[in-house]
Amino acid sequence: NAGVTQTPKFQVLKTGQSMTLQCAQDMNHNSMYWYRQDPGMGLRLIYYSASEGTTDKGEVPNGYNVSRLNKREFSLRLESAAPSQTSVYFCASSGFGGGGYEQYFGPGTRLTVT
Amino acid sequence: TQLLEQSPQFLSIQEGENLTVYCNSSSVFSSLQWYRQEPGEGPVLLVTVVTGGEVKKLKRLTFQFGDARKDSSLHITAAQPGDTGLYLCAGAYTPLVFGKGTRLSVIA
Numbered sequence: 001n002a003g004v005t006q007t008p009k010f011q012v013l014k015t016g017q018s019m020t021l022q023c024a025q026d027m028n029h030n031s032m033y034w035y036r037q038d039p040g041m042g043l044r045l046i047y048y049s050a051s052e053g054t055t056d057k058g059e060v061p062n063g064y065n066v067s068r069l070n071k072r073e074f075s076l077r078l079e080s081a082a083p084s085q086t087s088v089y090f091c092a093s094s095g096f097g098g099g100g101y102e103q104y105f106g107p108g109t110r111l112t113v114t
Numbered sequence: 115t116q117l118l119e120q121s122p123q124f125l126s127i128q129e130g131e132n133l134t135v136y137c138n139s140s141s142v143f144s145s146l147q148w149y150r151q152e153p154g155e156g157p158v159l160l161v162t163v164v165t166g167g168e169v170k171k172l173k174r175l176t177f178q179f180g181d182a183r184k185d186s187s188l189h190i191t192a193a194q195p196g197d198t199g200l201y202l203c204a205g206a207y208t209p210l211v212f213g214k215g216t217r218l219s220v221i222a
Contacts, residue, residue, distance in 0.1 A: 004156075033209060042214035043157070043202065050208070058209070090156050094210075101145070103210055105156030 002026055004106035006091050012112045013081045021076040021109050023091030031094045032074035033058075033103075034066060036087040043090070049074055081113045117141055118205055118213035126219040130192050135216040137203035138185045145206040146186045148177055151215075152199045193220045 004025045013019055025032065034046040035058075045058030049068040063085060065077045074093075078085060088110050094103040119138045127133055137146065145164045149157035161170050163179035163186060170177045174197075176189040190197055198220050204210040 031209075040214070043212045045209055048209050092156075101206060101210075102159055102162065103147070103204070104159070107156050108154075 004091055004093055004104050006089075006106035006109050008109060009107065010110045012114065013078075014114055015082060017081050018077070018079050019081065020078075021089055021091070021111075022073070023075065023106060024073045025091075025093040025104070026072065027093060027095060027104065028071070029093035029095035029104075030071070032068065033092040033094070034064070034074070034076045035090045035092065036060065036085075037090060037108075038087050046076065046089075081111075083113045085111065086113045087111060117207075117211045118203055120201075120203060120213035120216050122216060123214070124217050124219075126221065127193055129194060129220055129222050132189070132191050133193060133218070134187055134189045135201055135218070136185065136187050137213055139205060140184065141205070142183050143205040143207075144183070146179055146183075147204045147206070147210070148186070148188055149202040149204065150199045151202060157200075157202055190218075193218075195220045195222050 007022045030051045033048040035043045037043050044060045047066040049055045052071045055066050067075045088108050090108050091106040092103050121136045147162045148160045151157040161177045166181045166183045168179045174191045178187050200215045200217050202215045203213045
């Protein structure tokens with residue numbers, strides 16, 4: 001049981017390059033999320049998927065696209081990277097557990113755009 | 115508008131001291147969660163509080179949910195260097211609403 005896995009762990013891009021961040025969960029959760037975390041800004045929601053086949057914008061969706069490939073996988077794509085997208089990106093999934101609605105995070109992808 | 119305000123933003127204390135961090139909102143939440151994030155890792159769920167006035171203990175950590183379900187506190191007794199990290203509260207909306215966190219440093 002790996003929980004939430006993310007690839008890659010680190011990435012350096014040049015301005016204008018594209019890339020896809022991959023996320024997978026093995027907890028059979030319906031909901032999945034992409035966040036970015038910047039110093040002093042906390043966790044900001046980029047996109048989320050409440051269930052397979054649906055996606056919704058979060059607080060900061062501009063410059064990103066997502067795909068809910070199946071129940072396990074939720075990818076985040078940067079079509080034309082910008083320095084403002086330098087950040088740590090976290091994927092998460094959620095489901096109901098013993099304590100109610102519980103969210104589990106992956107280890108993060110550290111992205112630098114030069 | 116930030117739905118969840120956490121205070122203090124930063125806290126640096128000596129090992130063995132006690133501390134309390136706060137999570138406040140003008141909104142009512144059906145439940146509230148606390149997460150801890152260690153450097154280089156993703157946040158990890160510590161506890162969920164559901165009932166107004168509820169108190170939950172996790173070893174040296176005590177979590178309280180306000181009677182009106184608008185605020186919560188986390189008290190750590192005899193802090194240890196292993197408690198160092200970012201403490202985040204999250205309110206039960208869909209999706210979850212996170213505060214900006216309290217960054218705690220416990221110095222040996």
